[in-house]
Amino acid sequence: MIELKTPKEIEAMKPAGRFVGSILRDLRNSVKVGTNLLEIDEFVHKRIMDRKGAESCYVDYAPDFGTGPFAHYICTSVNDAVLHGVPYDYDLKDGDLLSLDLAINVDGWVGDSAISWVVGTKQDPEDLRLIKCTEEALAAGIDAARSGNRLGDVSCAIGDVAREYGYPINLEFGGHGVGRIMHGDPHVPNDGRAHHGYKLRPGLVIAIEPWFLKTTDEIYQDPKDGWTLRSSDGSRGAHSEHTIAITEDGPVILTTRD
Numbered sequence: 303m304i305e306l307k308t309p310k311e312i313e314a315m316k317p318a319g320r321f322v323g324s325i326l327r328d329l330r331n332s333v334k335v336g337t338n339l340l341e342i343d344e345f346v347h348k349r350i351m352d353r354k355g356a357e358s359c360y361v362d363y364a365p366d367f368g369t370g371p372f373a374h375y376i377c378t379s380v381n382d383a384v385l386h387g388v389p390y391d392y393d394l395k396d397g398d399l400l401s402l403d404l405a406i407n408v409d410g411w412v413g414d415s416a417i418s419w420v421v422g423t424k425q426d427p428e429d430l431r432l433i434k435c436t437e438e439a440l441a442a443g444i445d446a447a448r449s450g451n452r453l454g455d456v457s458c459a460i461g462d463v464a465r466e467y468g469y470p471i472n473l474e475f476g477g478h479g480v481g482r483i484m485h486g487d488p489h490v491p492n493d494g495r496a497h498h499g500y501k502l503r504p505g506l507v508i509a510i511e512p513w514f515l516k517t518t519d520e521i522y523q524d525p526k527d528g529w530t531l532r533s534s535d536g537s538r539g540a541h542s543e544h545t546i547a548i549t550e551d552g553p554v555i556l557t558t559r560d
């Protein structure tokens with residue numbers, strides 16, 4: 303069921319969004335070559351503990367697409383891993399493509415956001431192009447998230463950017479409704495038909511999250527941890543996500559990083 307939020311509820315969601323955004327911003331500024339993925343996880347754990355009313359959406363999360371409850375505070379996906387990456391004992395290397403995905407509940411409302419970048423100085427132009435594509439697709443999706451448009455317009459705007467860049471699109475995992483819980487209706491696929499689907503209206507809050515792999519749309523679940531989704535051909539992936547609210551005045555990003 304798709305739930306619409308009142309303007310007051312959207313206001314109440316802002317602290318969660320800003321908290322998630324501030325943690326991702328701080329990690330973007332501090333993670334470097336040699337940082338261990340478990341340190342990133344511990345950083346987020348500490349931030350959540352220090353914030354009154356904050357609770358991880360990930361710890362003990364046990365949906366049907368994972369194996370058993372998730373036991374960490376953030377998803378860290380490196381290189382051929384693109385979604386749901388379980389942090390493990392790994393020191394980041396120069397040139398690694400890192401994607402962080404973070405969802406936190408603050409005072410009963412969830413914010414969900416993801417960012418990708420290349421760590422260190424070995425910046426492969428192909429990696430940067432892939433990341434730029436997910437960021438542009440996210441911006442295009444947000445811009446289409448306007449009252450009177452349809453959900454297919456958001457999906458199509460995302461898909462058009464991927465097509466322009468020549469990247470394949472996986473339709474299984476995409477955006478979703480956000481509110482009291484992390485994953486709600488509607489599903490927001492990363493491609494679709496313009497002018498089709500649910501009619502967007504003020505009060506709809508969704509996470510828009512384009513993620514693409516360079517040369518495939520196929521993923522597999524890493525049997526070692528039962529969660530991390532990797533590309534079937536070893537090619538790298540990138541992921542950009544914001545939680546946004548559709549208002550009378552257009553889309554508002556709740557997970558800003560400023």
Ligand code: MG
Pocket residue numbers: 403404405414415416509511543
């Ligand atoms: Mg997310």
